[in-house]
Amino acid sequence: MAGDQVKIFDTTLRDGEQAPGCSMTLREKLRVAKALADLQVDIIEAGFPAASPGDFDAVQAIAEENRGPIICGLARCNPEDIQKVHDAVKGAEKHRIHVFVATSAIHREHKLKMAKEEIIRSAVGAVKMARELCDDVEFSPEDASRTELAYLADVVTAAIEAGATTVNIPDTVGYTVPAEFDRLFHYLCDKVPGIDDITLSVHCHDDLGMAVANSLAAVAAGARQIECTINGIGERAGNCSLEEVVMALKTRAEFFDLATGVDSTRLYPTSRLVSGITGMHVPRNKAIVGENAFAHEAGIHQHGMLQHHSTYEIMRPDDVGISRSNLVLGKHSGRHAFRDRVRELGFDLDEFEINRAFQEFKKLADMKKDMYDGDIEALIMNVDSASGGPWIMQSLHFESGTQEDASATIVLLDESGKAQTVAATASGPVEASFSALEQATGVSLELRNFELRSATAGDDAQGEATVTVEYQGQSYRGQGTSIDIVEAASRAYLEVINRILRRRERRGDPAPVASDINRASI
């Protein structure tokens, strides 16, 4: 039986969402927050309320809708940020204010232009103010791993004296290595008075691929909270991956003698949910949740596995929520079985959404003989992105060949249900349908990346398209799925267009005017 408990602090919705192309809508954030609560993480860092009104609203909604985990918001060391976090999280069952300020010489000189003492005063003031509003206050000295050790100990001592209940040590730029981080944690444990009375936390980035290793070194040296994200998403190379660090502690419990409260059987569904929503694919060979993580190809390995799974397997797929055969439902499956599977996959749909998804499931089951989890996930993502509107794709027709230009004709329905038919030609069918979508909606995008992959196994697998586009200097990512890859690409493109239009409407910007150039309305 494992000894101490390590708290899992998930920052997918804050540090993870900050990564380029990973931004989520309010609805998507609520879905991820619900999945994190089901996963039984201890703390959800729901966002940075001062960053924008949208961030504030998302943190507030997550705080009000989720029970179980502590809901936390991030603030710089200034009264406005701290007040905003408090206003956003106060509706939660349990809440936390997380304040941070950079402490390394590089940040002091080049970013903050503040002296050491000034930074300590700012940290102390912020922690004191946060403590007046909330009993649970976390303090982070940003870029701690590149901060002079003695000064870091002074900052941490001052934060604890001011009332911080958790002190987090970030390796902000992913620079440290396990042996060095071990020394840093031991140093703080030796030098900082009162450190045993607070929770010591670790927050690692993966620039040198050591975020998980460094986080484990920190807990071995006394940290009792790990900050991490699902699939390791986050700034640059990402953050410590939640599923990897949790499974390392669980699988090597006899070494670490530590436990987490995470329900590991929810890891795989949560990973799929986050990759589906963000469009950040999980590499096939990624530990724990990659497609190949439990696959055995080499004959000698397969032979060993047949004798006993422990020959080549240190974890069971079921431990992380992967069923060996995920062939789940067929065209004769009923609504109840479908709804149960959707729930198991981590989606929380209301009756209306289930009914729509079930109709789509029946249509797809008529075309496709085997239905896998990936098909159901893809189908729900499609229904979800289409339901946001304002445009819905009613039909797509295209013609192409090796010796001629391609043409695409698309019928879109607007919010009132009125159909608009637009045709375009281009050198290929994907380009032609993108051009038709731009003409119909009046939104013109710069395509930066286009990826296509198979959502599931088999000859009749659905194609999953991901587009990354730029619009007015901002990057957006969209996903679409279909048995037809041109349709999948068009759905992904339309998803982004819809998101841009919804955002404009929220901000009260004028509606775009569909361009007449090259438009062949039929």
Ligand code: KIV
């Ligand atoms: O990486 C970092 O330093 C952070 C802090 C705000 C905790 O994300």
Ligand code: ZN
């Ligand atoms: Zn970070």
